[in-house]
Amino acid sequence: MMDTLLKRIMILAEKQPDKEAVIYKDEILTYHELKQKIVGISDILKEKGILKDDRVCVTAVSKPEMVAAYLGIQMCKAIAVFVDKNGTPESIAAIYQEADAKLLLTDKPMKKCSAYCQVLSLRTVYQSAAERDIHMFENILPEEDSIAELLFTSGTTGRPKGVILTYKAVYHILCNTILGIDMAEDDRILLPLPLHHSFALRVLRAALYKGATVILQNGFTFAKEVETNVMHHHCNALAAVPTSYEVMRGQMQDDFERVMKNMRYIEFSAGALSVRQRKEITALLPNTIIHNTWGSSESGGAIFCNVTEIANNPLKIATLGKPLSGVQVKILDPFGNEMKSDARHPGRMALKGDMQMKGYWRQPELTAATLVDGWLLTGDMAYLEDGYIYMLGRADDIIKVAGEKVSPIEVENVAGECPYVKECACIGVDDPDGLLGQIPVLFLTAKNGYSEDKLLKFLSGRMEKYKIPKKYVVLEAIPRNQMQKVDRKELKNIWDNSETLDLMNPVIQNIFARRSIRKFKETSIPATILDMILKAGYYAPSGHNMQSWRFTVIEKESRIMQLKETVKKAAEKEKVHFYGFENPRVLILVSNDKRNQDGCQDASCATENIMLAANSYGIGSVWLNPLMTLRDKEPVKSLLDKLGIPENHIVWSMIALGYQVYDGKPLVKRTDVVHYVDREQMK
Numbered sequence: 001m002m003d004t005l006l007k008r009i010m011i012l013a014e015k016q017p018d019k020e021a022v023i024y025k026d027e028i029l030t031y032h033e034l035k036q037k038i039v040g041i042s043d044i045l046k047e048k049g050i051l052k053d054d055r056v057c058v059t060a061v062s063k064p065e066m067v068a069a070y071l072g073i074q075m076c077k078a079i080a081v082f083v084d085k086n087g088t089p090e091s092i093a094a095i096y097q098e099a100d101a102k103l104l105l106t107d108k109p110m111k112k113c114s115a116y117c118q119v120l121s122l123r124t125v126y127q128s129a130a131e132r133d134i135h136m137f138e139n140i141l142p143e144e145d146s147i148a149e150l151l152f153t154s155g156t157t158g159r160p161k162g163v164i165l166t167y168k169a170v171y172h173i174l175c176n177t178i179l180g181i182d183m184a185e186d187d188r189i190l191l192p193l194p195l196h197h198s199f200a201l202r203v204l205r206a207a208l209y210k211g212a213t214v215i216l217q218n219g220f221t222f223a224k225e226v227e228t229n230v231m232h233h234h235c236n237a238l239a240a241v242p243t244s245y246e247v248m249r250g251q252m253q254d255d256f257e258r259v260m261k262n263m264r265y266i267e268f269s270a271g272a273l274s275v276r277q278r279k280e281i282t283a284l285l286p287n288t289i290i291h292n293t294w295g296s297s298e299s300g301g302a303i304f305c306n307v308t309e310i311a312n313n314p315l316k317i318a319t320l321g322k323p324l325s326g327v328q329v330k331i332l333d334p335f336g337n338e339m340k341s342d343a344r345h346p347g348r349m350a351l352k353g354d355m356q357m358k359g360y361w362r363q364p365e366l367t368a369a370t371l372v373d374g375w376l377l378t379g380d381m382a383y384l385e386d387g388y389i390y391m392l393g394r395a396d397d398i399i400k401v402a403g404e405k406v407s408p409i410e411v412e413n414v415a416g417e418c419p420y421v422k423e424c425a426c427i428g429v430d431d432p433d434g435l436l437g438q439i440p441v442l443f444l445t446a447k448n449g450y451s452e453d454k455l456l457k458f459l460s461g462r463m464e465k466y467k468i469p470k471k472y473v474v475l476e477a478i479p480r481n482q483m484q485k486v487d488r489k490e491l492k493n494i495w496d497n498s499e500t501l502d503l504m505n506p507v508i509q510n511i512f513a514r515r516s517i518r519k520f521k522e523t524s525i526p527a528t529i530l531d532m533i534l535k536a537g538y539y540a541p542s543g544h545n546m547q548s549w550r551f552t553v554i555e556k557e558s559r560i561m562q563l564k565e566t567v568k569k570a571a572e573k574e575k576v577h578f579y580g581f582e583n584p585r586v587l588i589l590v591s592n593d594k595r596n597q598d599g600c601q602d603a604s605c606a607t608e609n610i611m612l613a614a615n616s617y618g619i620g621s622v623w624l625n626p627l628m629t630l631r632d633k634e635p636v637k638s639l640l641d642k643l644g645i646p647e648n649h650i651v652w653s654m655i656a657l658g659y660q661v662y663d664g665k666p667l668v669k670r671t672d673v674v675h676y677v678d679r680e681q682m683k
Helices: 005-015 031-047 064-075 089-098 122-128 167-181 198-210 223-232 242-252 255-260 275-284 364-370 408-415 452-460 488-496 498-503 506-513 527-538 557-574 599-616 636-642
Strands: 020-024 027-030 055-059 079-083 103-106 119-121 147-152 162-166 188-191 213-216 237-240 265-268 289-296 300-306 328-332 347-352 375-385 388-394 399-401 404-406 421-430 438-446 471-474 549-554 586-593 620-624 649-658
Touching (some): 005 198, 027 031, 055 064, 198 213, 242 255, 408 452, 421 488, 438 506, 527 599, 599 620
Parallel strands (some): 020 213, 055 103, 265 289
């Protein structure tokens, strides 16, 4: 029997009135308060003339007012239309007009929209909602095929495409999520995802239906906010996209396990975890269940994978998962007929179940092409094996090499395990020689020590020759859309405008790839490599070619530890910042004669050369400054004197070197620091 989220919240408000339903920072809505806000907002909407089946747009801001407004819209039997909180006035207006909406509830000024939209402040409506309580559910249970929600694309290019979800579909989508990840009533789920997206919405609906607690957060940009919410609100579950793992791991580093260790489960969706990510996460969090869910706006989450169960199975680790009992899956040939499939003979995946959309809003031709004989046709190429589904990629993304089909996902999974590759994405392009039809091209972000020869050697023993990329392009970052999925269209644009790709030569790659590393492995640095790194140091430019610098090299572990502890204590006493390091194999102190007016600049150039040279050999480094201030402070001075550093030298930098344990933290670089004086005049 079909139920509704709205009715369920009314029941929970009586059953557990004081339990936290929605949290944003220090703002809390209990289930009783949420019910009151829903009813109050519904009253306001009715006063504004909102009737049954009217469309009401709401800015999907990650705050309690959006949750209450969404359900308040349904309380007055209208249809909720979700709008991207970061959408431009033009894209929001396009959705408003396409939906033929009657009202826009927004969290920001929309003067440009007011000429053709009825606009109300979302926050004002939320705060003005009277606390009217009801003990009986006043709303009649809607017909299961009546429309509950519309999920639109952004509308920035072309006509917005609206997915129609009925009350029946919404109910079965939330039930699938609860069943697929075994959601529990005592879960406290951190949800740092945009609420206009189907993944975030299904988690939100499922959690509230189950009677759990949702902690909202505005994105994954800063892992510190994730840590704060997890610790402060005692979260035991997390909804995330695969790239958010890289952000959290990169920013938290050693703290990742400490912050996440109490998670009962983490659900990843809106993209598949790579094989490398699956292995890493399950090893780091052995007591946390890792789920990876396939879903779409048209179906909600439909195929669920318990990654923890298959992480040690090399035959199944790349699977998409299995459909739930209420979801049917079949594979179609190019003519739309069901086919037997395998890795070499994939087909187009089709789904069927009560969770699927009713169609596309006012687009009958598109609906007819997507819903065929009750089946929802996806654009994904896949195959079935032992009940498991394996995804090769979108049909348009499959690469056709001399008659063979190459899955970009397979290439990415293999290349992503290379120790010199941080992230990668594969696309097919026309063979410039006109022989193979298409060739695979791999775009990647590189780690320390990357070279094309090393990557080719890694790939050659792990996949068939025709699957190995013929071209490699190193980028600063892989382009992604708002949900952090790889933007393959942008990659093709980059390739089509490839005159700039040659600018990313090995020297530039090395500069962009270098990060500060503070924790090192036990592995020693070969003497020949260390000598070459130091040679790069004294080949740096020097003012008037004075070369008055000195490079003091410390390799003995006990001496390194003695210097570290001495500097640490002195820094605390003198209130000088010293962030430290763990287990470096080598310390290099770069000093220069204080009488040399260019001493600081010379030492800086040498230090940068040393770190870049180290990076080219896959060796991590970090630049530490405290000795510049502590040079003449005891007991630092005596120790430096014993190391043979001339008394008239300032130690401008201390460099710690070693093979890194973790990648360095990716830091956002300011681009507004460049000022061209003459460029505009020269155009």
